[in-house]
Amino acid sequence: MDLHRVDLNLLVVFQHLFNAGRVSTAAAELGVTQPAVSNALTRLRKLFNDELFIRTSRGMLPTPLAQALAEPVAQALDALHGVLNRQVAFSPSTSTKAFQIAMTDIGEIHFLPKLMQALGTRAPGITVSTVRNTAINLGEEMTSGQVDLAVGHLPDLSSAFFQRRLFRQKYVCMFRPGHPLDKPRMSLSDFERAEHVVVVAAGTGHGQVDEFMARTGVHRNIRLRVPHFVALADILHTTNLIATVTEKFAQRSVQHFGLRYVEHPVSLPDIQINLFWHARYHREPASQWMRALLFELFSE
Template sequence: MDLKNVDLNLLVVFNDLLNTGRVGQTAERLGMTQPAVSNCLARLRRLLGDDLFIRTQQGMVPTPYAEALAEPVSYALGAIHSALNQSVVFDPARSRQNFVIAMTDIGEIHFLPALMARLAAVAPGVSVSTVRNLSIDLPREMEAGNVHLAIGLLPDLQTGFFQRRLFGQHYVCLYRHGHPLDHPGGMTLEDFTAAEHVGVVAAGTGHGIVDDLLARMGVARRLRLQVPHFVAVGHILRNTDMVATVPQVLAQCIAGPFGLSWCAHPVSLPEVSIGLFWHSKFHRDAANQWLRAQIVAIRPDGVDGGRTEDGATAL
């Protein structure tokens, strides 16, 4: 097929339909009418000789051919977008942009106070919204530009994304001041298995690897309570004798305010690598680059991870 016969606008509509699965939603996002979107789809079907999308009760479902086209079309449009926008200047002092960042409650506790203080000084008109990666289709929302960055342990963000390592943390044991196990010698494995625990089922964040590792190592916990997020852990521990296994960065943030102590974990658990993720489509976007720089500047260790912006890892 000769590229001169392909209207780029048809591919833009195709790419957006892959993200939304709805003709009406695509029309709204692209500033078109629904008949215009349907007409673009009909033209592309004739051009490519495939239905591309099948209408179902769940929306427009891509055919196998459309799914095969999805990634190369997305990359091509992303490259064009970056090339056309690479000279655009982002002025943080004048901007009124709202940035959307996907992060966990740990990310909010650690990053947001420092980030908002920094923005107040250098970008007073910029605002931030956060979302949970499980509440949305994160890869597609980031590709569409509705979510600008994601922070955390996110093994599901692979093809089409860049990652920069922010910092590494180990898991520790967290408990209240005055806990029977709060002594200078730290916690033994026997202490750990005898204690009652609050477990955090943080689905989709990667922290579930801890439960899997403990199970494979035959380390049994007496789980007295399980919660779906970390934000309640401080409130729970300060009034009970339970123990929680949490990333060190969370322990450092909440130990003081909640009257808690923490110690090295008695089980040899792997380091948690917290990363900053963005879609390749926005790798050269000036506003996205600026926001990434602000987040890198407030990392807890204050030490560069060894990669320049141009050397970020493409996944």
């Protein structure tokens, strides 16, 4: 296909249709009529000899060709936008930007206290909202800019995303002081006989550790399952239950709840915690500033 046949405005319509999934939404975002968007789609279909978007009850679903075009078109438009428009300098001390960051609840425990303390002194007008990466289509939300950054063990994010390692997570076994297993080392037989509390966290690094133990035949006498970490330290503090947790969470629980932990009797794989952002926002000043702050505070 010769580039001289391609109208740049058609690619802009294509990108909005891909992200929005509806002609009416794309038209509203572009400030044009729905017939204008439909006409542009007709021209796009003729240009690429493909339907590109199929109308369904869930909106306009992209064809395989449209999915293949989406990332290079977005990158090309983003690069062109950067050339044609000078980036406005980002001033954290005066900004009122609202960041949305995807992380787990254990991520909130580790990241948010230190992050919010730093923002309080460096960027008092900036606000942060968190969202669970398992509760949304994270890739689509980050592509559209609804979610700015994601933190965690997220191997499913595609090559359209940049990532940088923050640290590696080691897993340990935690319990209350004075527990019958409160000794320097815990044997596998002790671990299997003990009563466990398990945080059900499918789709996360913690969920993968649970799957690893099940796959390798490690037996656990599970007395309690909970969907989050928020009450875990309180539960361990008042019972004889034990839990498999990250060492960073255990260290915080020792500091605030006086709990104890030992090396895990199962040779569990470490989990790498990365910071992710979409290629569309790689050079966006606000994103660059927040990423730099997170690297400074948490990178090991």
